[in-house]
Amino acid sequence: MSAPAAHHYTATGLDSRKIAIWAFIGSECMLFASLISTYLIYKGRSRVGPFPHETWVDPTSGHHFHAILNIPVTSASTFTLLMSSLFMVLALSAVQNKNVPKRTTSDRILGSSKLWLWATALAGSTFLGFQAFEFTSFVHEGLTIRTNLFGSSFFTLTGFHGAHVTAGVIWLLTLLSIDYRRGLGPNDALNVDIAALYWHFVDVVWIAIFTLVYLIK
């Protein structure tokens, strides 16, 4: 049985923690806007390859570099992150409705907060696995953070995003450990809601990155 959560209501009648997470997300918007701006400004200004969408031949060695971005792999990772957002809202819904009686099997599946938190954390980890694979293959193909302007801005932007996903996965695992220890109930809904808002924000940032970095030449 969980202890009643302490409430931190403001003069607006809204919980201060939720106001804080929205203010934090607002500030994060500006952080990622600066990183995306940097990427876009440097786009097409690299003097040496490899390049994101074009092939390049090194004039000194004659080595042939193909377009480095792997759209099929990134599409799969994008789909994984989109699905993780679905799992996250289902986890929140399960926590909010923990005390509602579950009569059917589908009610029990939809009402399992542990299942959906695990699914979200697993999808987030899979996304990070895709990113590790991508970074490793780029380094093997000759693109590092020091190679050219594209490498510097690309690894900084996607690396920052990956760090945010990692923080989100750790947050989800923390919620899971609480769920196993004492169970998450309606009293914890706000805590899960705040984690969910952060997770969805990481998802919407990737929506912008996928289009601006990977799809637009």
Place this chain on the structure above:
Amino acid sequence: MEQDTTHTDAAVHPAEDHAEHHHPGWSTYWKVALILTLITVGEVWMYYVPSIYNSRVFVPALLSLSALKFGIVVAFYMHLKYDHKLFRALFTGPLFIAGCTIIALMFLFGHLVAKFGR
């Protein structure tokens, strides 16, 4: 779309109940996920069709679809459509500043000058 309402802490703070807790349920969430998937498939399909990829509509179409996906996630998954207007202001205000920053820097460094002229 169908709305199944959840009530959390309603007895503790009724004002917040009206402001924050009218969230959609599974019936809405799976449709949103399907729409997001279809839009993503559409974006990737456009990338692989040379006639679209090389046309002038490719970039505006991709940006529009991306903005649509962004808006759908924020409205339905982040519940901004249902939440208090203060949360909307806290998000859209910085987002507007962020968008203006990107556009201003693109003009400053000459990426948009070629498109729109001096």
